Amino acid sequence: MAQTSDPRALIRIAVTTPPPMQRYLERQPRVESHDGFTLLDLGGPGPAVNFLTLYSEPDPEELVAAAQAFFGNARFAIGVESETAPAFEKRLSAHGWLIDEDEPSMLLRPIPEIPEPPSGLDIRHVATEAELDDFLRITRTGRRWIPSLEAARDPNVALFVGYVDGAPVATSRINVMGDVGDINGVETLKDYRRRGFGTALTWAAVAAGRERGCTAITLSASPMGYPVYLKMGFQPVCVYRTYVRG
DSSP: OOOOSOHHHHHHHHHHSOOGGGGGSSSOOEEEEETTEEEEEOSSSSTTTEEEEEOSOOOHHHHHHHHHHHHTTOOOEEEEETTSOHHHHHHHHHTTEEEEEEEEEEEEOSOOOOOOOOTTOEEEEOOSHHHHHHHHHHHTOOTTTSOOHHHHTOTTEEEEEEEETTEEEEEEEEEEETTEEEEEEEEEOGGGOSSSHHHHHHHHHHHHHHHTTOSEEEEEOOTTTHHHHHHHTOEEEEEEEEEEEO
């Protein structure tokens, strides 16, 4: 996957490429690219796994025809890159589509030196069923997205769990798509927040991406995580606004 200097193009790679673990599912993902939008089917019936991602003002007739041909009768979500399609967003609202998420997409490039984790935090790269269970429990991620330990140990995936006194307290995950690594699953148990553990787990994922050849790291920031990522050096690129049919 070729590198590009355009920050928005790097974010698009992360949001329109099927995650590596999806190939471990019985039903394989499908992706179809058009001029200004991408259709993605991750192997399920609803808007949690079917996405139309838009980064232009599309021709409405072309977009509707492509979506109908690709998704059939399945419900899907529409993700719109901020500032690129205001007229289309007005049209969506007028037709009863509702905003489901509004998340800043952020980029880290170049990748800096990785700081040491806080004392007392043991960060483990998930390699056993017990560690995977710890990751799934903290993140509340279902087996739909991480179907097996084999999938979790894919060369283009890295899952991490942070332990304090042997107890799992924080997590992170990275998916590698060529030059771009996309981080998600950054969670810290409530009683262990504000100790730098989430930051350390994020750095662990960044380091794993660099080891796998990434030159840029992306993520979508929650309100709680946004100032932390800014401090780490991530820069806001755009907002992806996700619509679902009301």
